[in-house]
Amino acid sequence: MRNLLTLIALLSGLNSSTYASLGENKFLLGSYAAHTRIECELPQNSVIENVYKTDNGNYISCNNVDSFNETLSEVTALVPDGPEVSLYVEKRNSNASFDMGRIIRIPIQMVFNGKYGNFYHGSYMGVHTVLAHEYGHAIFSERIKKYDFYKDIQELAHRSSSYELAIQDAYAKGNPNNIVEFYRQQIKNLFEKRKNDKQFQKVRKITGAYNEFFADVVAVVAKNDKSAVMMALYYDEMNDQQYQMVQARQFANNSLDMQGSYMNVVHTKFAPARRFVGESLWPTNSDEAKTLIDKTFEAVVIEIQKQLKKEEMDNSKVLNKSLIETLKKLYNIENAKE
Incomplete structure (x- = not known):
């Protein structure tokens, strides 16, 4: 309504x-x-x-x-x-x-x-x-x-959000019976549960960089601009390391050698995969844009499931190579640039 x-x-x-x-x-x-x-x-x-x-x-x-x-x-x-x-x-x-x-x-x-x-x-x-x-x-x-x-992680996150929103509703109604305090305690309990759950922390650690990569794909495709995320975060007086960090969010070709510290940071770990998407998979119409988002999600799920089976997560070079290979398979392409 x-x-x-x-x-x-x-x-x-x-x-x-x-x-x-x-x-x-x-x-x-x-x-x-x-x-x-x-x-x-x-x-x-x-x-x-x-x-x-x-x-x-x-x-x-x-x-x-x-x-x-x-x-x-x-x-x-x-x-x-x-x-x-x-x-x-x-x-x-x-x-x-x-x-x-x-x-x-x-x-x-x-x-x-x-x-x-x-x-x-x-x-x-x-x-x-x-x-x-x-x-x-x-x-x-x-x-x-x-x-x-991921089912349990999502369930806990939704419960926490629901309590936050319930707090606002309670304040709007004058906080009857001090119900806000109950919601506060529930949020604290959920936070402690997530913090102390080793499996939760493992899954979140593994999914983090893939989640950031997918979210960047959504943003640049929606804006139809390979540099949209980079330019959103750029400002004057950045030092060299900061500038490399924002460049690593770019899907256009750039001067990065893919060897810097950004390769070990959750938001920028998949800098090579971003470049690959921008050079080889960039959509030219809305149907291709939808396909890219769907196949990117499919690819990251495949890669996450691979990593969950391992004792230790692979290094960023291996992760990027594997993700790019999976995207190639989903697109049925062989000799695309990396």
Whole structure:
């Protein structure tokens, strides 16, 4: 049902002494404060379930929500089975995240710290590329939950997200019977369960880089720009290592020798595979774009299952070679560039 354009202010945020009582688990800090819920008129097929403003000030309007919805619609045009998500919108940040369940945290403006203390503002399009990337994680989680090795992880993540959203609903109703405290404790319990579960940690470690690779594919294909993720993260005054890190997110040809420290970082481990996709599999129309997303997901699942059978995860060179070979097989190609 289409909602009327309204702004519903929930209770004010909790003070710093409340945060101090929560311990040092950063995972929990965003789960406790009451936020402002933004309700806007959106199409019936929108995948945006809720929008919350997490900071003080009038920095978000329904125009912003509409633009976020347009970006997500670009993705769902290629991935019709994309899940519903809730957006927690910050005023500014240098990062965004998906909680593996139902919540994307995204800033209105990306802000980066320079080495001399200067602040650099990211572009409008950069924020939307980052949103497409985070929604790529949501698609990954939705699709991979049918596999036994990920089913429990997905179930725990969804429960945690549901409790976070329930906290906001409880605040809106005046927190009857202090139900928020119950939800807080459930989130803590889930966090401890995930932290202490060795199998959970193993699966998350193995899937992490593949998840990032898939999410980058979704973002650059949705934006039809091989350099979209790189440019979303780039700012002036980057040092050489930082610049290599963002170059490693690029699907176009670049100057990287594929030997740097970025080969051991979760977001950039599959730099060679990104280059291969950009040079050999880049889509020229929407049907090819859909195929690339589907085959990329199929390939990463095959590769994850290979790694789960091993005592130790292969090094990045072996991982990239294997992923590229799997993509070639799925596309029935032999002599493509790597």
